Amino acid sequence: MSATSWVGRQGVAIWRRRTSKALVYLVLLVITVIMLYPFWLMAQMSFRSLSQYYLGKGFSLTTWHDLFAALPVGREMLNSTLITLSSIAVYSALGAPFATFLMATYFRRLPEDVIEAALIDGLGYGTVFFRIMLPLAVPAIVTVAVLQFIQIWDDLLVGLLFLQTPAHRTITVGLETIPAQHFQNFPMEMAGSLVSALPAVVVYLLFQRYLIRGLTMGMSK
Numbered sequence: 001m002s003a004t005s006w007v008g009r010q011g012v013a014i015w016r017r018r019t020s021k022a023l024v025y026l027v028l029l030v031i032t033v034i035m036l037y038p039f040w041l042m043a044q045m046s047f048r049s050l051s052q053y054y055l056g057k058g059f060s061l062t063t064w065h066d067l068f069a070a071l072p073v074g075r076e077m078l079n080s081t082l083i084t085l086s087s088i089a090v091y092s093a094l095g096a097p098f099a100t101f102l103m104a105t106y107f108r109r110l111p112e113d114v115i116e117a118a119l120i121d122g123l124g125y126g127t128v129f130f131r132i133m134l135p136l137a138v139p140a141i142v143t144v145a146v147l148q149f150i151q152i153w154d155d156l157l158v159g160l161l162f163l164q165t166p167a168h169r170t171i172t173v174g175l176e177t178i179p180a181q182h183f184q185n186f187p188m189e190m191a192g193s194l195v196s197a198l199p200a201v202v203v204y205l206l207f208q209r210y211l212i213r214g215l216t217m218g219m220s221k
Helices: 003-046 050-055 062-070 073-087 092-108 112-120 125-136 138-153 157-162 171-175 186-219
Strands: none
Touching (some): 062 186, 073 171, 092 138, 112 125, 125 138, 138 186, 157 171, 171 186
16 A cells, blocks of 8 residues: 555545544534523523513513512422422332332443452452442432432422422422413513522532433443
């Protein structure tokens, strides 16, 4: 093979790699825009009064003032936090099937050599589980906890069924009372939705490293 031919092939290979990488980044950019567009739209609507919303222009803090005047946002956010934190593994009907599948698959992927070496060294099965297997399964545990947090935080049906007292309402249940107090006030509903979505987004961003590891290692071969 001549030097010119080899250089030409290397150039083609480099061009293909760069093109493939550019296409991947382009697809990721499109997906990012699609995912973030609803939040941008909600934020834009929340900073408009009802009249500005119908006019389609202008910005105002009236909606946010009306939201905090109509709902005890702080108390409902606190209720949501307490209920969510105390309900992770408790929502067994919804969380147990996925948690069992993920944890079982994850534990099957742990290196058997490490476990066998620990048993040969005289460690019991309980000690092996708590001192070796459980620390290695932290990404899977965090994954289950984060997904359960998001699911419970956003839950509306159970809250509507059991949290009838206004003092005990969560933020998602409280948002359902807005249409009754303010007929079809879309800007206020968008402002409330942003407040409600923020904790779940923050939890996801904080633990996304563990979440990705838990899902990829626990659900792939």
